[in-house]
Amino acid sequence: MSEEIRTEFIDRIECLRARISSRYNILNLEAIWLFVATLGCWSVDQKIIQIFALLIVLVFFSSKVSKDKKYDISTVQASKALRADIEASVLEGDSKEARLYNLDDIDKNLLGLKGIYKSTPMFLISYGFWIVSAITFAFRFFSVQ
Template sequence: MTNKAFKKIYEFHENIENYRRSLNLEAIWLFVATLGCWSVNSDIIRVFSLSITFFLFSFQAYHRLPNKKSFEKIRMEAQREINALPNPEIKDQYQKELDEIVSTKLSTSSAIAGSSIFFLCFSFWFLSVIYWAMPKFWH
């Protein structure tokens, strides 16, 4: 029982780390593809290429994850395993570990720091779309 709880806590931590690593890796390709979209002269093809770039990025980032469950679902699975532990001392210890992961790894500052390349590259993609669309649609 103890090993199952530990395994679920470890899985929760690893899923967060893998997700951020995947986002950062795919974000580099998002940046390169966005630069490629700007080399297209036709507006309609540029819109199409920027859209495809975003959808391919989203698809790749999601499919790189070995575990497709949400953070909350994995956390709840770990919580169930912790609650099933018979020893109150071990239960408290594991609960503290889980709470520590939630407070440190799922905080906004941790998400930004751990996915900084993603935020930078996605901001570039988003601002590129806005920069291109502003004069076209908002005269």
Template sequence: MTDFADTQSMGLEEHPSIDAALDEFRKHIKEYRKVSNDEGVWLFLSTLGCWSVTSPILQLAAFAVALIIFSKRLKNRIKEKKSFPKSEEIIRQRIHEESVGKEVLQRRLARLENIRGAYRIGMRPIFDNGVFAICWLFYGASVVLHMMH
């Protein structure tokens, strides 16, 4: 089993086994959640910094720059670019195409469903992260408050 940090991309189409693809999928979800929480802290700190700018126009520019930097940092730290539902769909298709025997098919589908259930895929996973959600809400409230003044 390869370590997530060692993988360039999940490359679900290239995995030699479906079981390895399932392992990578689970690791990718866990890593995504960790990274988004880590980067959420930086979004929070940069939002606090935006409030120290006294000029309203420059403050608005600071909010925009903070969002751009946050988005770029998050994008650069996430190795796999496919959405969770798209990755799940690719794995599900491979399971149906490559599983030999009904028992193997059912075992792999059950494993995929366990991963899906454990990480609530399809329920906007990015907002399942408490730290990230709070930091994002603070950023949004700050921008709205700025616009109201």
């Protein structure tokens, strides 16, 4: 019985790791479209339309990225629930510690800021470009001429 439980937790941990990696890949793929759409906003001549277009890009991108219907709970909630299940399980000693270590590794290397920076560089660059564009457009809109 203990071996089956150990294997189940190993599978759940690997599923969580795969889920996080998949999510980061999706963000990086969507980042290309965010960059292209933001770049398209630069071609608009009217300042108010430019700002409006940039806001539409943000709304479309945010809604597309946030519509992850695959899972009922967030990855952080899934990690916490898995940790609680491991701690409440009948696993003992090294087996339990190894599963908790695997989970800590995911929390540190995939869910921590450093892991996010390493895993989603295209998303961060595209989002940074959107922010710089928004600041530039706002500055141009509100500057006195």
